[in-house]
Amino acid sequence: MxxxxxxxxxxxxxxxxxxxxxxxxxxxxxxxxxYFSASEGFPLDKDAGQPCLNLQPDFRCCVHKSLSERGLKGCIAxxxxxxxxxxxxxxxxxxxxxxxxxxxxxxxxxxxxxxxxxxxxxxxxxxxxxxxxxxxxxxxxxxxxxxxxxxxxxxxxxxxxxxxxxxxxxxxxxxxxxxxxxxxARRGYKTYSGRQKTFGRGADLIAADLRRNDLRGANLRGAYLIAADLRGTDLSGADFIGADFRDADLRGADLTKGIFLTQAQLNAAKGDTSTKLPSSLTRPLHWGLSKNQANE
Structure with a gap:
C-alpha cells in the first residue's frame, strides 16, 4: 500500500x-x-410516538444485549x-x-x-x-x-x-x-492495477463485487452498497455520506482514510478484526473474527 x-x-x-x-x-x-417496521430489522411494527414493547421503565432496552442474536438489525444500526x-x-x-x-x-x-x-x-x-x-x-x-x-x-x-x-x-x-x-486522494496514487470507475450519487451497487475496482477517492455518496463485496478494498479518500452499507462485506477493507463515515453505517455492515477503521469509530461488537483468527 x-x-x-x-x-x-x-x-x-x-x-x-x-x-x-x-x-x-x-x-x-x-x-x-x-416509526419502524418489523420487516426492517426492528422487533415489531410500531407507530411514531408509541413506546417499543422492549422499553423498560428505566428507559433501557430489555433485549439490548441480544439484538444480534434476535436479528434486530435496525436497532443495531x-x-x-x-x-x-x-x-x-x-x-x-x-x-x-x-x-x-x-x-x-x-x-x-x-x-x-x-x-x-x-x-x-x-x-x-x-x-x-x-x-x-x-x-x-x-x-x-x-x-x-x-x-x-x-x-x-x-x-x-x-x-x-x-x-x-x-x-x-x-x-x-x-x-x-x-x-x-x-x-x-486520487493525485496521491500514481498507478494501480484495479479499474477506476466514476460513480454518481445514489449509484446502484447492490450485491456488486467491487474488489477489482479502484475505489480510492470514489464518490459513494448515497450509494446503495447493500450486500456489496468490498473485501480487501482500499477506500482511502472515498466519500460515504448517505451510503447504504446494509450487509456490505467489509472484511479486510481499509476505511481509515475514508471521509464522512458514521457508526450507524458500520453497524449495518459486515466486517471483522481485519477491517481497518478510522480512530473516531468503534468496531461493532457483532462483527466476527477474521478468517485467519477463526482458524487459529
Whole structure:
C-alpha cells in the first residue's frame, strides 16, 4: 500500500464526544419517537410516538444485549449522534415524557430535528480536520458554529426551524470538501492495477463485487452498497455520506482514510478484526473474527 496518506489530519475523538449516543442520559427517545417496521430489522411494527414493547421503565432496552442474536438489525444500526441526551437533558431539562406526559409529543418531534442537526455537526467537525479543504475552513467553522447554536434553541423554536434549508446550506460546503479531498486522494496514487470507475450519487451497487475496482477517492455518496463485496478494498479518500452499507462485506477493507463515515453505517455492515477503521469509530461488537483468527 502506498504511504501517501498526508491528505488527512488526525483529530481527537474528544472533538465529537458530545456527538455520540449517551443512552444513560436519554429517555429512550429512539425507542419511542421513531416509526419502524418489523420487516426492517426492528422487533415489531410500531407507530411514531408509541413506546417499543422492549422499553423498560428505566428507559433501557430489555433485549439490548441480544439484538444480534434476535436479528434486530435496525436497532443495531441506529445512531442518534448524541441527540437523545441533548434533548432529554438540555432541551427538556431532565423532565421525561413519562413524568410529564404533556411534553411527549413535542419532545419526540424535537428529537427528530435534533438528530439531523447533530448529524450535520458530525460531518462539519470532521470536515474541519481535512487538510485539502483548508481553503474553506473559515466557512466550515462558521457553519459549525451556526449549527451548534441551532441545537440550543428552545423546543418551540426548533419545531419552527426549516431543517431542509439548513441541510442544503451545509451540504454545499460538504460537497466542496469532498471534491477537494477526493481530488487530493486520487493525485496521491500514481498507478494501480484495479479499474477506476466514476460513480454518481445514489449509484446502484447492490450485491456488486467491487474488489477489482479502484475505489480510492470514489464518490459513494448515497450509494446503495447493500450486500456489496468490498473485501480487501482500499477506500482511502472515498466519500460515504448517505451510503447504504446494509450487509456490505467489509472484511479486510481499509476505511481509515475514508471521509464522512458514521457508526450507524458500520453497524449495518459486515466486517471483522481485519477491517481497518478510522480512530473516531468503534468496531461493532457483532462483527466476527477474521478468517485467519477463526482458524487459529
Amino acid at each position: 502506498s504511504e501517501n496518506h498526508e491528505y488527512l489530519v488526525p483529530f481527537s475523538d474528544k472533538s465529537r464526544s458530545n456527538l455520540r449516543a449517551g443512552c444513560e442520559n436519554c429517555f429512550g427517545l429512539c425507542c419511542v419517537a421513531l 441506529f445512531d442518534c449522534f448524541g441527540a437523545g441526551q441533548k434533548v432529554s437533558q438540555v432541551c427538556f431539562c431532565g423532565y421525561d415524557w413519562r413524568k410529564v406526559p404533556e411534553s411527549g409529543k413535542q419532545m419526540f418531534e424535537v428529537f427528530l430535528i435534533m438528530r439531523q442537526l447533530h448529524e450535520l455537526l458530525w460531518y462539519l467537525t470532521e470536515a474541519l480536520t481535512l487538510q485539502p479543504a483548508h481553503s474553506i475552513h473559515g466557512a466550515l467553522s462558521s457553519m459549525l458554529d451556526e449549527t451548534e447554536c441551532l441545537t440550543h434553541l428552545s423546543p418551540g423554536s426548533l419545531m419552527e426551524l426549516d431543517v431542509a434549508v439548513h441541510r442544503a446550506d451545509v451540504n454545499t460546503l460538504l460537497l466542496k470538501t469532498s471534491e477537494l479531498v477526493r481530488a487530493e
